[in-house]
Amino acid sequence: MQSFILRHKPQLTIISGALIAAGLVARFALHSQPAYAAAFIAASIIGVLPILIQAVQALRVRVMSIDVLVSIAVFGAFLIGSWDESAIVTFLFLVGGQIERYTLNQTRSAINALTDMAPQSAAVRRADGTFETVPVDDVRVGDIVKVTTGDRIPVDGTVISGTGLVNESAITGEPIPVGKAAGSSASAGTLLDDGMLTIRADMVGEDTTFGKIIELVENAQDSKSKEERFIDRFAAYYTPAVLIIAVIVGLVTHRVDLAITMLVLGCPGALVIGVPVSNMAGIGNGARHGVLIKGSEVTHRLSSVDTFVFDKTGTITVGVPQVTDVRRYDEDGTPVANDTGNGAGGAHIGSFEETKDVAVRDSSVHDASALDAGSDPAHDDVVRYLVGVESQSQHPLAKAIVRYFGDIPVPQVDQVSVVTGGGISAVHDNHRILVGSPRFLEADGIALTSSMREDASELEMQGDSLVAVAVDGSIRLLLGIRDRLRPGVAEDIARLRRLGAKTIVLLSGDNQRAVDFMTAKLGFDRAIGGLLPDEKAAVISGLRDDGHRVVFVGDGINDSPSIALADVGIAMGNGADVAIDTSDVVLADSDFSRLPHAYGLAKRTVRNMRENIAIAVGTVALLLSGLVLTTWLTMAVGMFVHEASVLAVILNGMRLLRYRTDRNHGTRHWNIRKLDTYQGQPRSVIDTVAA
Structure with a gap:
């Protein structure tokens, strides 16, 4: 019976409204007081049934809900013969509940649409x-x-x-x-x-x-911020307090009508629902725009940060580095013929045409049947050693090297040892091979010669990252590798500043010259190169110790310590699983332009929550003041204002669903010109025009 009543609450609401309308007709058109009373009594009984059931269910789990207050108020109205008040209060409460349910479903629509896509x-x-x-x-x-x-x-x-x-x-x-x-x-x-x-x-x-x-989205809905937890605790004490105060007022004044009116006026509905609806709308907006925020607490922390720290590779760059230069040396360090970007059988990517939103890659594959015409067999062996070692690594630079040299016979290497943030060592046929940064080799006692340092300086001035290859203690190869900036990074960093970011820092394991070259026009306050993962984490700790509230944005396994240390860790969605798991926010498809949206959305969501709290508290204060200072504030009027305030906070929260940052504004017109291939994979070549 209970489930039947609750399931048919919309129909009961309609019947209650129809009976109230019939009662009004009976009184003002037919002038029949008995028919008027009967209609309103029936409307009260029908309307209070679902409310009473929900009140009993709440009391069974020791919760003093709004339904309990309304049920007591309705019975009090019955006791003093206020059939019209009780009928109107129950009807307004039921109508308000239906409107709340509809608007909350609209708020959840972005999340529901996402889950509905699941095959x-x-x-x-x-x-x-x-x-x-x-x-x-x-x-x-x-x-x-x-x-x-x-x-x-x-x-x-x-x-x-x-x-x-x-x-x-x-x-x-x-x-x-x-x-x-x-x-x-x-x-x-x-x-x-x-x-x-x-x-x-x-x-x-x-x-x-x-x-x-x-x-991630479903878990985010279940998490609560400090404000939500406080309001839950407050409501647990506030609702019983309202009941006690109403009883005291009734006993002192001997006015039951005043006591039950206070019960209705003190209902904390808008306060209880205001923060969750903002949280839900914010998470729904984020999900729709590819920003996965792991809960309301993260939203609050993100809204208050003032410092953004970025890893370079795969974060502000596309994460597909390419070999641009190969410098070769004899065992004694003497330079020999060098390669300048056309690998043997490897894919060398030419230009990136950057449109407003999409980088269109123009790729050309260079065909060669040998590593280098006329090259020394010893150098061919060094290259094979290099590819053999790098094929054991998933590092972006290692993949770039393997891709550059193409399909060549790869020797089986043994005793592979990876030094995080430094390089990799291995052994083949009694030859010890070291591949990594010059700093990594120098730590092993292998120093660059003066000519190598000149080459390294030249490559760094071009913005290249350096990878050195040593065999049996002699540096034989020096490679320049360069990544490309993601489209629109400078604009997105400017948007972060407009939204409130005070300090923006870049951290990289690359050499300082390469970092400075790449970031010269991006507007970073600091750009620090030559850092190991633990040194990046130390920078994060230092910033926090200085009072900064820090976001760290990265994509790799090596970024996980920094992501975990920051006030808010943000992972690029195509990054390593451990980085995504450790992070607080995930940017779908590694789209950097989603970051300003995430930051702005967090700020707007928290502001929206505070607006809702102000609406809720202001409404209760206004009603209670009106009860003391006026004589016209009845139980029915109070319920109408209460339900209006609940609807107001829901509609205010729903505004978040429409939130977009500047770069997302406008209509994008996509013109698919042709289906082409990029590194052997099909891709659509897109022109984008932002209106």
Whole structure:
């Protein structure tokens, strides 16, 4: 019976309203007092039923809810014969509840839309070659799934056959169709707009990128800020206090009507709901714009930071460094013929055309059948040693080196040892190989010669990072490697300053000259190079000790200590899993432009919460003052104002759903010119015009 009543609360609200209307007709049109009283009594009874059930449920778990106060007030009105007051109060309370539910559902819409994108089934290939549709939870790593036009991709995986255009807005936030073909990566939750793909599952279920996004957002809804926890504790004492004060007022004044009016006026509905609705709307806005904030407490911390600290590689740069120069030396350190960016069989990427929002890569693959025409076989061996060692590493510079030298015979190296932030050592055929920064080699007692230092200085002045290669104690190669800035970084840093950032710092393991070259026009207050991961963490600690509230933004495993140490840690979404797990905020698709949005959204959310608290407290103060200073403030008027204040804080919170920062304003017109390839992968070449 109870569940039936609660399930049909909207219908009971309509019936209660109809009875009130009938009672008014009976009184003012038919002049029938008995019919008027009967209609209002029936409306009161029907209206109070769901409220009373919820009050009893709250009392069973020892919670003094608003439903308890309203139920007591309605029964008090019955006792003194105020049928009209009790009927109107219950009706307004039910109507307010329905409006609250609708508006809160609108607030949750961004989050619900995200979870609704989760695929429910997948077509999995069986042993006989046929495809069977199964629940997505039954898909296993290694399964082959088929996706056709209009389907959502159910797994993170690799395309093994077929072609198609995929809308990745569920992951990236941008409705840009991306071309996919054999060898391309595919993400769960993205939509195949056109074509057919066969995909091998690499990640399934909650382990997919989309699954992690949903988990982060759902967990964020459950977390509470200090303000929310305080309001919860306050409400736990405030509501019983209102009841006690109302009883005392009734006993002292001998006015039951005054006591029950105070019960209604003191309802803390707007106060209880004001902060959570702002939090929910802020998280929903973030989810819709690719900013995953791990809870309301993070929002508050982010809103108050004044210092932003960035790692360089993969954060302000695209994270795809390229070899630009190779300097070679004999065993005695004498320079020999050098390479200037055209690797053997490797992909050398030429220019980046930077539009307002999208960097369009113009790639050209240089074909060569040998490492270098006329090169010394000994140097060929050094290159093979280098590629053999670097193929053991996942570091971006190591990947750039392997990519640059292309497909060459790679020797099996042994005794591989990685020094975090320094380099890597290994042994092959009794040769000891060291690959890393000049600082790393010098720590092992291997110093650069004067000619090497001149070369190093020249490369650093060009903005290159340096990687030195030593074999058996002699430096044989010096490589210049350069990454490219993400499009719009300077503009985004300026936006951070406009939003309130006082100090902006860049930290990098690269040499100081390379760091200065790359950041000359970006507006950093400080740019510090040559740092190891523990030294970066020490900088964070120093800033906090000096009273700064610090955000650290990074993407790699080495960034995890700094992310954990900062007041707020932010990870680029395509970064290492450990960085994402350690962080407080994740920027989907590693889109740097989402950072100012996250910062501005946090500030706006906290301001919105405080506005709602002011509305709630101001309403209660106004009503209680009116009760003391006037005679016209009845229980029904109080309930109307109370419900209006609840609706006001919800609507105020919903304004956050429309929040956008400057760079996100305007309409983007996407013109897909052609489907091309970049490093063997299909890609859409996009022109972007921001209106």
